[in-house]
Amino acid sequence: MNRTGNHCIECTVRQCAHHAGENNYCALDKVSIGTHEANPTMTECVDCLSFVKR
Ligand code: SF4
DSSP, X not given: OOOOOEEEEEOOOTTBTTBOXXXXXEOSXXXXXXXXXXXXXXXXXXXXXXXOBO
C-alpha cells in the first residue's frame, strides 16, 4: 500500500503498518519515540513506540 509520507518523519521500517510504502517515510502526523534501555548511549537503544506490525 502506498500512502502519502510525512516528510518530517523519515523511516525505513517497511514492516510497520504506518509506513508510507515506496517512499522511506512514515504516514503518521506524529510518532512517539522512546528507549528500552535504562541509560541509552547509541542509536540502537532508541525505538519508535508507534510501531505496529503490518
Ligand atoms: S510508526 Fe514508527 S516505525 Fe512505523 S512507519 Fe512510522 S516512524 Fe516508522
